[in-house]
Amino acid sequence: MHSGKLIRRRSSVPRSGLLALWFFFVVFCGPVQAQAPQRLNLEAACLYKFIGYVDWPASAFENSASPYIIGIVGTDPFNRILDGIVEGEKINGRPIEVRRFVDGKVGNCHVAFISPSESGRVRSVLDKLKNRSVLTVSDVSGFAGEGGMIGFVTQANKIRFQINLDEAERAHLKISAKLLQLATEIVHTKSRP
Amino acid sequence: MLAMVLTGGSVLLLTSMAFMSYGVITARRNLTQNLNILAEITAANASAALLFEEPKTANEILSKLQAETTVIKAALYTRDHKLLAHYPPTMPDKNYPAIETGIISRFRAGAVEIFYPVHEGERWVGTLYLQSDLSPLYDRFRLYIVIVGAVMLTAIAIILLLANWLQRQISGPILQLADTARAVSEKRDYTVRAKAVGADELGALTEAFNHMLNQIQEREAALRVSQSELQELNRELEERVLLRTSELASTNKELEAFTYSVSHDLRAPLRHVDAFAQLAQEQTVDSGSPELRKYVERIRAGVQNMGRLIDDLLNLSRVGRGEVVQQSVSLNALVDEVISEMRPEIENRNIKWAIGRLPAAACDPGLIKQVFANLIANAVKYTRPREQAVITIDVEAVDGTRAIYVRDNGVGFDSRYKEKLFGVFQRLHRAEEFEGTGVGLAIVKRILDLHGGRIWAASELDKGATFWFTFRGLATQQSKN
Numbered sequence: 001m002h003s004g005k006l007i008r009r010r011s012s013v014p015r016s017g018l019l020a021l022w023f024f025f026v027v028f029c030g031p032v033q034a035q036a037p038q039r040l041n042l043e044a045a046c047l048y049k050f051i052g053y054v055d056w057p058a059s060a061f062e063n064s065a066s067p068y069i070i071g072i073v074g075t076d077p078f079n080r081i082l083d084g085i086v087e088g089e090k091i092n093g094r095p096i097e098v099r100r101f102v103d104g105k106v107g108n109c110h111v112a113f114i115s116p117s118e119s120g121r122v123r124s125v126l127d128k129l130k131n132r133s134v135l136t137v138s139d140v141s142g143f144a145g146e147g148g149m150i151g152f153v154t155q156a157n158k159i160r161f162q163i164n165l166d167e168a169e170r171a172h173l174k175i176s177a178k179l180l181q182l183a184t185e186i187v188h189t190k191s192r193p
Numbered sequence: 194m195l196a197m198v199l200t201g202g203s204v205l206l207l208t209s210m211a212f213m214s215y216g217v218i219t220a221r222r223n224l225t226q227n228l229n230i231l232a233e234i235t236a237a238n239a240s241a242a243l244l245f246e247e248p249k250t251a252n253e254i255l256s257k258l259q260a261e262t263t264v265i266k267a268a269l270y271t272r273d274h275k276l277l278a279h280y281p282p283t284m285p286d287k288n289y290p291a292i293e294t295g296i297i298s299r300f301r302a303g304a305v306e307i308f309y310p311v312h313e314g315e316r317w318v319g320t321l322y323l324q325s326d327l328s329p330l331y332d333r334f335r336l337y338i339v340i341v342g343a344v345m346l347t348a349i350a351i352i353l354l355l356a357n358w359l360q361r362q363i364s365g366p367i368l369q370l371a372d373t374a375r376a377v378s379e380k381r382d383y384t385v386r387a388k389a390v391g392a393d394e395l396g397a398l399t400e401a402f403n404h405m406l407n408q409i410q411e412r413e414a415a416l417r418v419s420q421s422e423l424q425e426l427n428r429e430l431e432e433r434v435l436l437r438t439s440e441l442a443s444t445n446k447e448l449e450a451f452t453y454s455v456s457h458d459l460r461a462p463l464r465h466v467d468a469f470a471q472l473a474q475e476q477t478v479d480s481g482s483p484e485l486r487k488y489v490e491r492i493r494a495g496v497q498n499m500g501r502l503i504d505d506l507l508n509l510s511r512v513g514r515g516e517v518v519q520q521s522v523s524l525n526a527l528v529d530e531v532i533s534e535m536r537p538e539i540e541n542r543n544i545k546w547a548i549g550r551l552p553a554a555a556c557d558p559g560l561i562k563q564v565f566a567n568l569i570a571n572a573v574k575y576t577r578p579r580e581q582a583v584i585t586i587d588v589e590a591v592d593g594t595r596a597i598y599v600r601d602n603g604v605g606f607d608s609r610y611k612e613k614l615f616g617v618f619q620r621l622h623r624a625e626e627f628e629g630t631g632v633g634l635a636i637v638k639r640i641l642d643l644h645g646g647r648i649w650a651a652s653e654l655d656k657g658a659t660f661w662f663t664f665r666g667l668a669t670q671q672s673k674n
Contacts, residue, residue, distance in 0.1 A: 047243055052244075052313060092314070178241035178242075179241060180566055181250055182242060182245050182247045
């Protein structure tokens with residue numbers, strides 16, 4: 001167990017299976033409500049699912065049982081939702097942890113979700129994570145084009161995502177073709193003037 | 194030939210059926226396996242799309258199935274059993290079946306289908322449904338039919354050729370042999386021999402056949418010899434018979450002549466005796482003892498008896514002499530004459546006459562009249578004890594020829610002696626009961642012999658008697674009455 005500045009909250013939400021079931025029940029063809037909680041549910045589910053389709057370099061883990069760490073940078077918009085989803089789940093034999101980082105300080109993690117609260121300083125967060133093998137995900141608009149790896153987009157009432165493969169490669173992350181297939185767009189980093 | 198074709202054909206058919214069945218079973222198994230593989234691959238491809246519930250990608254993946262032309266439809270269902278994507282895209286949702294759990298593959302309604310659970314890693318993310326048509330099966334089946342058909346045709350052709358060859362080798366010679374046999378028996382030509390073909394079993398058969406014909410020929414010759422011997426013997430016999438017959442005939446003639454002369458010569462002295470007996474009788478009327486009278490009566494009766502006897506004998510011998518006239522005679526007329534001449538005798542008798550329609554016949558009327566007279570007189574005589582005498586005279590067919598019969602209900606005679614009836618001096622009744630000389634029937638028989646006929650009788654004691662007679666002229670004449 002890692003200790004740290006994080007406050008790890010134990011989830012008291014019911015088992016993730018039931019929750020996932022509830023998520024999936026509303027997804028297909030159903031319009032994504034403009035209400036935030038629905039979208040967040042889906043985003044949280046996707047965060048969890050992304051992990052299965054990404055390969056981190058071996059150096060990202062202490063050992064074969066070390067957990068995947070999802071870090072939430074900025075204000076946690078998910079409340080307990082993400083915790084509920086990942087509780088008790090394992091991917092590739094690794095459990096999943098959720099950590100919260102504030103003040104732009106991003107600790108050790110494998111997936112970094114940049115909260116909308118940081119939408120002003122996305123660039124600086126990304127710079128901090130430049131040399132680390134961290135999958136950056138956010139629902140800030142244009143995230144993938146600005147150097148993020150996976151950016152959520154709301155398209156025709158459905159949650160979609162764009163993937164920036166260049167950034168992922170730069171971070172030594174291998175994203176499965178299956179995930180790439182599902183992306184609405186594979187974007188490239190806009191060259192900075 | 195037909196047997197061979199049928200045997201060969203049916204064996205071939207059975208074998209083909211067995212192979213075809215095996216082939217079809219294997220094809221079905223292959224079909225299922227292929228579908229399984231296809232499902233596995235598609236499921237693996239679609240797992241992410243199912244996990245993320247991405248219909249667009251899911252549909253894309255399913256549309257790749259069009260490369261497999263046998264696929265009719267496919268569908269992806271999410272974990273909560275909702276249809277995520279389907280193929281072909283134009284088919285409405287309701288055409289896709291409800292989800293079933295577990296791997297289920299089966300044949301149903303002319304297609305094969307499979308429900309395949311999709312996993313991402315260890316997570317079950319949804320289910321894939323595939324339905325494929327059976328065209329590979331049908332194609333294979335058609336191919337088999339074509340092959341079997343071709344093979345059978347070839348086989349039958351070969352069988353026919355073989356059968357033909359066998360026919361020439363075996364059946365042909367046998368049939369020839371049969372023809373020869375038939376020719377021999379039909380034409381009775383035992384000099385015919387069968388042609389020997391080869392030294393094998395058929396040759397042996399032909400040899401044996403010819404050997405048999407040899408034997409037959411010899412027997413035939415032997416038979417002819419004995420036949421001619423037989424004929425020779427027959428001729429000898431006939432000669433002898435003729436000789437004997439002529440001897441007998443001449444003997445008979447002598448006898449006849451003897452009888453005639455004797456009777457004739459006996460009459461004269463008898464007349465003398467009768468005359469003197471009559472004189473004596475006249476004398477005793479007036480004088481002389483009653484005993485004397487009785488003695489003289491007895492003498493007269495005896496003399497008269499003798500006279501009748503001699504008359505009858507004379508009659509008998511006369512029958513042989515003189516011409517036998519042949520003319521068409523009405524038999525009924527004869528019968529009527531006889532009965533009317535008897536009238537004085539039967540005046541006091543109760544006689545019922547049943548006379549049928551007799552035909553006309555070619556005969557000597559005098560002689561045949563005598564026949565009727567004699568038979569009718571006998572019938573009248575022997576029915577005397579009866580209250581009413583019933584005498585029937587009619588014609589009936591006996592053994593194919595017409596016969597006249599005279600039937601009475603008299604005392605009859607013991608049929609044990611019916612052969613003796615027609616002998617001379619044969620009497621079957623006592624003289625005290627019925628008078629008679631025993632010559633009458635002999636005369637009748639003689640007359641009928643002369644007419645080329647015969648007479649016979651039947652009787653039961655006390656029940657009556659029937660006398661039948663036929664003669665040549667009776668058979669040939671048409672009935673005119």
